[in-house]
Amino acid sequence: MIPLEWVARRVATGSFLKRNPGVQEGYWFDPAKLEIFYKDDENNDPQWSEEQVIAQGITASGVTVKRPEVDLMKRVTVLVFEALEKAWDLKQCALIDMKVEFGVTAEGELVLADVIDNDSWRVWPAGDKRLQLDKQFYRDLDAVTDDALTKLKENYAKVAGIVKSFTTPVKGRAVILMGSKADNAYATAIQDACSNLGVPAIKRVSSAHKTTDTTLDIIAQYKSDRVPTVFIAVAGRSNGLGPVTAGNTTFPVINAPPLNDTWSSQDIWSSLRMPSGLGCTTVIGAEEAALAAAKILSLVDHMIFGRLLVQQLKSFVTVMKADAAMEKDNDLKIVSPFARKYSVANLNGH
Missing domain, CATH: 3.30.470.20 (ATP-grasp fold, B domain)
Structure with missing residues (x-):
């Protein structure tokens, strides 16, 4: 001790x-x-x-x-x-x-x-x-x-x-809406990252362009049970899924477009330049999408809040250990002329 x-x-x-x-x-x-x-x-x-x-x-x-x-x-x-x-x-x-x-x-x-x-x-x-x-x-x-x-x-x-009673089931959830089944691998990565933070995540498939009525029906399913919900919209190319979802629910909506090297610079704008009055946010990466959802849900759930604190601590420890290892590797020693230690006698003498 x-x-x-x-x-x-x-x-x-x-x-x-x-x-x-x-x-x-x-x-x-x-x-x-x-x-x-x-x-x-x-x-x-x-x-x-x-x-x-x-x-x-x-x-x-x-x-x-x-x-x-x-x-x-x-x-x-x-x-x-x-x-x-x-x-x-x-x-x-x-x-x-x-x-x-x-x-x-x-x-x-x-x-x-x-x-x-x-x-x-x-x-x-x-x-x-x-x-x-x-x-x-x-x-x-x-x-x-x-x-x-x-x-x-x-x-x-x-x-x-x-x-x-402190240890309780998580109160909230993330609903991952995919524009097509082709986005499943990326959506699964978001789901796994949510799980690591204690956030239950549900995957659904619906195209805001091709099956608009179905998209609205899916959104409506999560309105009535009073479970705090964050929608994560996963749509490549032209992202209509995030805006349509945000325009038809009061729940937070996070755009998490599955970008690729070919069209990323063009596709991202459909997630960033939203029509007014939607309040839709955009993140890049599966872990970032899960973190954004967890931080929103942590406002009402102390279990998720605690997991976020622990993750931040782990990040701090990782950086601290890396710095300690780097310090050991530093062979160059530069001693400042102001760094020498003065004895009490020297201090009194000056």
């Missing part, structure tokens, strides 16, 4: 107010406020800056905590907080703050290594501190009575029930 506690805060309350006099309770942090505390019971877990963490040279399982490790812990802390915040928000509860810790595996991998439960966060139903459901209720008691303990147990049972 790395002896650090990472705290993410959305609202100023509790110990933060004591350490930061002048800040009013309820101050809203956007982005979330991050704080680091060194685990030292004898000194009441002092707050540390990122610079103190790096300068300390903490080592766990052979890994020394440096700037990349600090950056990764920051990002994971925010990811976990935002994912849980979204889940709580959909239950009409505000996640006020949260604490997590990290560790390093025997293989040298930095991981979140903590239990996240009702002792780790503050949760206020409807954002009302008086209704708090977490351990802070117990800490704030003037006297521990049987009635207070009963209330505490009720709070914990309620939180357990809510948290159990």
Whole structure:
């Protein structure tokens, strides 16, 4: 374990107010406020800056905590907080703050290594501190009575029930409309990319030019069941499918034309230059189409929202590892004359 506690805060309350006099309770942090505390019971877990963490040279399982490790812990802390915040928000509860810790595996991998439960966060139903459901209720008691303990147990049972409902089936879907069966391979790639993000995707075939009435009937099928839906129009050559769909539904419509090297420069304009009043968007590539659909659906679905956060984290880690590998390969060392270290004596002398 790395002896650090990472705290993410959305609202100023509790110990933060004591350490930061002048800040009013309820101050809203956007982005979330991050704080680091060194685990030292004898000194009441002092707050540390990122610079103190790096300068300390903490080592766990052979890994020394440096700037990349600090950056990764920051990002994971925010990811976990935002994912849980979204889940709580959909239950009409505000996640006020949260604490997590990290560790390093025997293989040298930095991981979140903590239990996240009702002792780790503050949760206020409807954002009302008086209704708090977490351990802070117990800490704030003037006297521990049987009635207070009963209330505490009720709070914990309620939180357990809510948290159990966090894992839910996805609420939305993507409907991939193909202009012809020839687009099936590309549509399947979009469907697979949607699946990776937890978005159910349905494939349909209908030509807006040749079978207009059928296209309108298919669109109408997805209006009545109240499932949040994003249409992805896959049509090569002249794209009439996207505009017709967008003009006959209030659901978002994404054009994802299957471009090729022969006519791409001409065909793309039928997806970009839309008639007014449609609000149709265009992306290039199967993964981009799936991502665009997932981001729209994440507004109403915390499961998809969490998957998007994880994908962004994976992208960050990939770039971070590539940079670390590149840094090792750099043989040229240029030392700036301003980079030399001064001793305390030298500084006093100047």
